[in-house]
Amino acid sequence: QITLKESGPTLVKPTQTLTLTCTFSGFSLSTSGVGVGWIRQPPGKALEWLAVIYRDDDKRYSPSLKSRLTITKDTSKNQVVLTMTNMDPVDTATYYCAHETVTINYWGQGTLVTVSS
Amino acid sequence: SSELTQDPAVSVALGQTVRITCQGDSLRSYYASWYQQKPGQAPVLVIYGKNNRPSGIPDRFSGSSSGNTASLTITGAQAEDESDYYCNSRDSSGDLLWVFGGGTKLTVL
Numbered sequence: 001q002i003t004l005k006e007s008g009p010t011l012v013k014p015t016q017t018l019t020l021t022c023t024f025s026g027f028s029l030s031t032s033g034v035g036v037g038w039i040r041q042p043p044g045k046a047l048e049w050l051a052v053i054y055r056d057d058d059k060r061y062s063p064s065l066k067s068r069l070t071i072t073k074d075t076s077k078n079q080v081v082l083t084m085t086n087m088d089p090v091d092t093a094t095y096y097c098a099h100e101t102v103t104i105n106y107w108g109q110g111t112l113v114t115v116s117s
Numbered sequence: 118s119s120e121l122t123q124d125p126a127v128s129v130a131l132g133q134t135v136r137i138t139c140q141g142d143s144l145r146s147y148y149a150s151w152y153q154q155k156p157g158q159a160p161v162l163v164i165y166g167k168n169n170r171p172s173g174i175p176d177r178f179s180g181s182s183s184g185n186t187a188s189l190t191i192t193g194a195q196a197e198d199e200s201d202y203y204c205n206s207r208d209s210s211g212d213l214l215w216v217f218g219g220g221t222k223l224t225v226l
Contacts, residue, residue, distance in 0.1 A: 037215070047152075047160065047203050049215040060214055096159060102166065103150040104205060104215065107159040 002026035004036070004097050004108035011114050012087050018113060022080040022097030029075045030055055035100040036080040038071070040093040041110075048093075052100060053080060089115045121149075121204055121218035128224040129194045137189045137221045139204030147207040149187035151180060154201045154220075163202075164189055191223075199225040 008020035022036060029036060037052030051061045051071040061069050070083045080097060092115045099106040121141040129135035139149055148167060152160035162171050164180035177192045187206070191198055204218040 039217075046219045047205075047217040049205075049217055052215070060212065062214065063210075103162065105162050105165070105171065107161075110159050 002099055002106045004099060004106060006095060006097050006108045006111040008095075008111060008113065010112060011116065013117050014088055014115060016087050018082075018084045018087050018091070020082045020084075020095055020097075020111065020113075022082070022108060024078050024080070024097070024099065024108075027099060029053075029073055029078070029080070033101055036073070037098050037100055037104065038080075038082045039096045039098060039104070039107075040091075041096070042090075042093040045093075050084075050095075051082060087115045091115050120208055120216045121206060123202075123204060123218040123221045125219070126222045126224065128226055129191070130226050131196060132193055134190065134192045135194050135223065137191075137202050137223065139187045139189075139206075139218045140185055141206065141209070141216075141218075142185055143206050143209040143216065144182060144185050144187050146209075148182060149180070149204045149206045151178075151187075151189045152203045152205065153198075154203065160203060194223075194225050196225050199223055 004024040035052045035054045038050040053059050053071045068085045073080045094110040094112045096110045097108045098104045150165040154160040163174050163178045168180045179190045181188045201220050203220045208214045208216040
C-alpha cells in the first residue's frame with residue numbers, strides 16, 4: 001500500500017523560506033520510473049504542479065517557480081524535501097506530495113501553508 | 118495561465134451521461150489523466166492513459182481523446198460524482214513537465 005504524508009510549518013512569514021518534507025511508504029525511490037513530486041492548490045483555486053525528483057536525481061521544476069524551488073531526496077529515509085524561497089501571501093496553499101509513474105497516481109493528504117506576517 | 122483548458126462548470130441530471138473536456142496542444146502528444154477532488158480532500162486518480170481506470174474506480178468513468186481534446190465521460194452520473202475534476206498531462210515543452218487544467222465543477226442535479 002502506497003502512502004505519502006506531508007509535514008512542515010503551517011504558518012510562514014513573507015520573505016521566509018518554506019521547507020516541506022514528504023515521507024512515503026509502499027515504494028522505493030530507487031525503482032526505475034518512479035518519481036515523487038509536489039503540487040499545490042491555493043484555497044478555492046486549481047491545482048498547480050511544482051516539481052518532481054526521480055531515482056537518478058533527475059529533477060524537474062515548474063518554469064514559473066524554478067528560481068525559488070529546490071527538491072531533494074533521501075532514499076534511505078524514504079523522504080523528499082521541497083524548499084521554496086521568498087514566500088509571499090500568494091503562496092498560501094495546500095501543498096501535496098505525490099507518487100508518480102506513468103502518471104501522478106497517489107497523493108498525500110496535503111498540508112495547508114499560510115503565508116502571513 | 119494553464120496550458121490545459123477546462124470548462125469551469127458542468128451540470129448533469131442524475132443518471133444521465135456527462136462529458137467533461139480538456140483542451141491543449143500537449144494532448145496531441147500525451148494522454149491526459151483525470152482526477153476527482155471532493156471538498157477538503159486530496160485528488161483521486163480516476164482515468165489515465167488511453168482509457169485506464171485504477172482499481173476501485175467505477176466503470177461508469179471512461180476517457181477518450183481526439184486531436185487536442187481529452188474527455189472524461191461519466192455514464193449514468195451518481196450523486197456521489199458531484200466533485201471538481203482536473204485533467205493533467207505532460208506540458209508541450211518536451212521537458213517532461215506536468216501541467217493541470219483549471220478544473221471543472223460537476224453538479225449532479
